[in-house]
Amino acid sequence: MRNVFVSGLFLGLVMVMCGMWGSALAQQGPDVYIFIASPSTAKEEPDANGDFLIEWLDGDFGYISLYYDSDNQEGGETLINPLPLPAKDFKDFTWNTNDLPNLTEWYIVGKIKLSLDENEPWIMTSYSKGTVYINRLIEPVIRVGPDADVTADRGLTLTFQLRGSGYYWLFYDVDREPGGEGLITGPSDPFVFPDYTFATYDWDTSNLPNGQSYYIVGKTKANLTDADWCYSETSLGRVMIDHTLHYQINVQEPAGSVYLPAGESFTVKWDDGDPNVSAYVILYTDTDVDGDPSDDVRRSPLPIEVRDKQNQFSITFSDLSDQPGNTYYVIARIKESSQGDGGETLAESISDGTITLYNKSAQDTTPPAAVHDLRAEPRGDGSTITLRWTAPGDDGNYGTASSYDIRYSTHIFESDADFQGGTSVPYVDEKTGNRPLRSGSPQRLDVSGLDPATVYYFALKTTDDAGLTSPMSNIAWTDSMPVVLSSFEAVPGFERITLNWTTASETDALGWHVARRGGLNGTFRTITSQMVRAAGTSSEPHNYTYTDTDVSAGITYYYKLLLYNLDGSKEESKVVSCSPLAGPAGPTSDSCPLILAGGFVGSVVNSSTGGSLTVMAIVDPYTGSGQIERDELYYKGIPTGILLYDDGTHGDDVAGDNTFHNTIDVGPGLTPGNYVLEIVATDTDGNQSPVFPYVTVR
Incomplete structure (x- = not known):
């Protein structure tokens, strides 16, 4: 039951009523009641220490618990005193409010019951007429750093701590004496944060003298109109301006x-x-x-x-x-x-x-070098292709050439005649007109007006001012298939060729067939009996493989992918080529070792500075009459003395796995050009492998 009491001028009347009610209780049992007398008015405030005296009227029996509540409605109260107070001993209680949020307002609720039994109901509940208003008027204080010397170039993030309400200024000063400070920030951009808040400010130091050092000074005012500062503090450490850091x-x-x-x-x-x-x-x-x-x-x-x-x-x-x-x-x-x-x-x-x-004055007999890094990149809807390459020189990779002959076709360029039959693309550069850039410079050309649904092959030749022309470049290709084909390769094996391709994404793709052509003059024919199913629509990478076993050694085979879409359309990929390896003779006692594969990891060396190359060879463990004793690099049929190792050293990661490695340091001064090296393996019986002649370093 809730009782509402009045206070102030009616306190005497209340006392009379309480006395009468208490007399009635006295006739029926113990005198048990409570009346919250303070706070009696709205927004009574705690003292400077945050303490507020809660006062009440009660009988001499029972136990009292005090609560604070925000809405003066039953339910949701928060306990003030952890232990019930005996009514006969307490008529007031000092409540410390420092843990409550600042600028909040609370009612006081008093409850009383006859015993300490938790299951016993409250006999009476009383709500305060007034409220306790938490209003901590704290003088604004600022704590500034740095605490130790720091270095700044063009800027520094200052960290500081604020307490209280007011306005905060930051200054820099060459010493720790009052006066002469330079303003960093002030009330035009005031800091307003809750108590004990850590804040930051990005200080632009680019216009300060190099080599100077400054202390950071923080100052506060409670009001903008105040003449004096409330608080001032200077950092222990200095900010050292060193523009050379930038x-x-x-x-x-x-x-x-x-x-x-x-x-x-x-x-x-x-x-x-x-x-x-x-x-x-x-x-x-x-x-x-x-x-x-x-x-x-x-x-x-x-x-x-x-x-x-x-x-x-x-x-x-x-x-x-x-x-x-x-x-x-x-x-x-x-x-x-x-x-x-x-x-x-x-x-x-x-x-x-x-x-x-x-010396340019000597007679020119050297044509420009062939371009080896031509690449094609589709743009937009695929109707424009961007070509990129590195400019060769007038003589090989020396100087500046005179012109480019750039061509494209829907068929791969397999000969100079194919190149001459391609569509010519005029070369124009913003700076040089139609002349190539200096050797080693990156080149770019946009080719527009292409069919987005067509595969195009690009190549170029370079001519110098003596009319000498380079060999044809590598062939670049691109297309706008409804899949993003990130790789497509043909890998040779014994009497087989394995095709591997990866898509970065696919859109409404149904599946793949593989078409093959044997030799330069053959016709592409589908060789897959069943479709290689695609992922459909996906933004994730997907890997595919197909192995062609109907091949013969000594023949170069050409492959392309035929992509069939859900709408019935078909697209074609670029063409890759490969020749299978001849099958091993078998592990007979008089057979020789066989090198299955070999090559360089990083096959380009700067002729001026030199560099490192890692060479690798895989040797067939089932051929030869003995263990592999020596795996050596040859140049033009002559052994170099450079050995490859399968013992876990010289860059070899796993010993005894028949994969041989060595890392070779190439010094500066090597004449620019392509060098074809060979690998020869020898077993413990003196049998030598056929020469593996496919290791090229540029």
Whole structure:
């Protein structure tokens, strides 16, 4: 039963009523009742320590529990005193409110019962007429860092702690003395956070003097109009401004091996990270990059200001020391000054590529090198193809060629005659017109107006100013099949060829058939008796395989995939080719070892800097009359003394698995070109394998 009592002027009347009611109870049993007398008015506040005195009227019997509640409705109350209070001993209770949220309002609820029995019902419940209002007016305080010295370049994230309501300022100062601070942020962008909140602020330090150090100062005011600060604190640590941390430079060109006629110029390009502080770039060349700057040749007479963002400079090789045959690295250094040698070097980069000079005046008998990295990339709906490749030179990979002959066809180019029968594509570059770029430069050409549902094959030849033409490039292809075919390869085996292909995604694909042609002049015929089922529609990769056993050694077979779609349409893939291996003679006592496969992992070496190559060979364990004793690299039929190992060393991962490895270090100075190496295996009885002649390094 809920009793509502009044307070204030009617307190005396209430006392009379309580006395009468208590008299009635006295005649019937113990005097058990409660009346919450305080808070009696709305929003009574705790004291500065967060304490509030709850007062009540009760009889001298029973046990009292106090609660606080937000809505003055029965249910949902929160207990204040953990143990019931005996009515005969307590008429008030001090409640500490510091754990309650600030700026909240609560009613007090008192309940009384005759005993401590948990199952006994409450005899009476009383609700306060007034409320307790939690209003902690805390002076705004700020705690700032850093606690130890830190370094900043163009910016730093400051971390600080706020308490109380008010306004917060951040300053920087060269010392810990009052006055002379520089403003970081203030009330135009005020910090408003709950008590004890950690906050951050991104401080832009790019315009501060390099080498200076600053303390961080935090100040607060309760109101913007206050004349004095409420609180001020200075960090223990300093912020050290070091703009050199941001200086970065990266020479982008030359990126590869560039061959330049002696006396001509080359445009060096770089990326300097775009710092917002003043600095300068000076370019040098060096032939050995030995770390000794005394033999570096300065190539930019005047320092190049970083803020100009030109990021390129043309070097002319006309000095008497710039002789044909010299090879140069380009060194870019960021300097702090525009005077003299620029002073301190703040950052440095050495080019990955080199510039080699040659004598252009000699009679030209060398055609441009063939392009080996031509690739085709579809764009949009597939009606436009982007071709990309690396420019060859005028003489092999030296210098700059004169023109390109780029062609495409719906049939693979298997001969020069096929190439001449293809559709010619004009080559145009924004900078050079129809002339190729310098050797080693990346080239690009967009071919438009193509049929999105057609497979196209692309190839190119390069011509120099003497009319000499390169061999045909590798063949690039692309199509717009309703699947994204990420790979398609033919792998030779003993009297068999295995086809492997992978799709990155598929759309309404039904399945695959495989078509084969034997030799150059044959006709493609379907060889799969059953369709290889596709995934349908999927955005996940899927792998497929098919093994063709109806093959003979010595014949090159050509394969293409026929994709059938759910709508009845059919698409064709590119063509791959392969020749099967001759079957082994069997493990007879007088047979020889047989190398099943071999090759390089990473088959390109920079002729200027050298590099490492890992070569591998797989030897048939069932041929030969003894164990494999020696697996050796040959060049032009002559043993090199370079052995491959199957003992878990020299890059071999598993000993005794008949897979032989070795990692070979190739030094600089190797003449550019393709080198075909052979592998020969010898067993313990002296039997040698047939020469495996398929290992090529470029």
